[in-house]
Amino acid sequence: MRQKTWFEQLPVHQINQVTAVHGGDVNAAYRLDTSDGIQFLKVQPNHPQAFFQHEIDGLSLLGQAATVPQVLATGEIDGDAFLLLSWINEGTTGNQRAVGEALAKVHQRVSPNQQYGFDHDFLIGKIPKHNQWQADWGTFFTTQRLDAVVDLAKANHYWNPSREAHYQRARQVFLDLYSDYQPLPSLLHGDFWSGNFMFDDNGGAVLIDPDVYYGDREFDIGVTTVFGGFNEDFYNGYQSVFPFAKGFDQRLPFYRLYYLLVHLNLFGLTYAGAVDQILDNY
Numbered sequence: 286m287r288q289k290t291w292f293e294q295l296p297v298h299q300i301n302q303v304t305a306v307h308g309g310d311v312n313a314a315y316r317l318d319t320s321d322g323i324q325f326l327k328v329q330p331n332h333p334q335a336f337f338q339h340e341i342d343g344l345s346l347l348g349q350a351a352t353v354p355q356v357l358a359t360g361e362i363d364g365d366a367f368l369l370l371s372w373i374n375e376g377t378t379g380n381q382r383a384v385g386e387a388l389a390k391v392h393q394r395v396s397p398n399q400q401y402g403f404d405h406d407f408l409i410g411k412i413p414k415h416n417q418w419q420a421d422w423g424t425f426f427t428t429q430r431l432d433a434v435v436d437l438a439k440a441n442h443y444w445n446p447s448r449e450a451h452y453q454r455a456r457q458v459f460l461d462l463y464s465d466y467q468p469l470p471s472l473l474h475g476d477f478w479s480g481n482f483m484f485d486d487n488g489g490a491v492l493i494d495p496d497v498y499y500g501d502r503e504f505d506i507g508v509t510t511v512f513g514g515f516n517e518d519f520y521n522g523y524q525s526v527f528p529f530a531k532g533f534d535q536r537l538p539f540y541r542l543y544y545l546l547v548h549l550n551l552f553g554l555t556y557a558g559a560v561d562q563i564l565d566n567y
Contacts, residue, residue, distance in 0.1 A: 323372035343495030379484025385522030392471040396499035403498040423463035434546040451564035471502040479514025507540025
């Protein structure tokens with residue numbers, strides 16, 4: 286817990302109570318009971334305010350199609366970046382169909398230039414996100430996503446010749462799949478695992494913690510299949526708004542592979558077996 290003097294520098298009125306809460310693997314998080322109501326505080330130690338700008342931009346974009354927390358303030362205190370958000374009272378009930386419908390509506394929003402990428406990179410985090418615009422999705426995803434995390438795995442000594450050989454074959458299969466199929470450059474959540482949605486106390490779906498860019502909407506769907514937590518209602522709700530394209534089941538393994546490679550780099554060789562299980566198919 287930070288010192289009281291740190292919290293007193295926040296741009297809020299009287300703080301009555303500060304409670305540490307779960308905020309994921311990246312940030313420290315707190316519930317602030319203030320004279321203006323309850324607020325949610327995220328803190329990234331030893332980083333500038335720019336650390337949260339990508340999340341702020343993502344919430345703004347997602348908020349055009351789905352319910353998201355409201356950004357209240359952001360800044361830097363004593364070398365620590367902070368982001369203040371509206372507090373969402375978490376409900377105990379909710380239908381995942383609403384989550385699927387919300388994500389599908391997000392995916393129906395397309396990039397302003399009909400290309401894949403985003404208007405800035407995000408390189409402050411542990412996994413670099415190179416978002417330079419590309420007209421071809423296969424090129425974007427192999428060079429700016431897959432190759433980037435494979436290079437990081439090599440630097441972290443999590444790679445070997447067998448993985449490299451299988452990866453190169455898988456990479457070519459991916460490029461072949463997209464040689465005559467260019468998906469819509471959809472707005473992506475970018476990190477859509479089951480911990481990044483919640484239900485409010487009215488049972489409404491709320492999307493949180495985005496890592497947005499424009500790409501193949503099947504990327505988000507592939508991520509949902511890695512660790513589970515999504516039921517049939519979710520996928521039925523999604524397809525009621527935006528049906529899957531033919532052949533999606535052949536493409537999802539590559540998006541699972543990327544997400545597992547991210548976890549390999551973040552958490553080590555515990556994830557090597559899951560990576561190899563996909564690569565061994567190629």
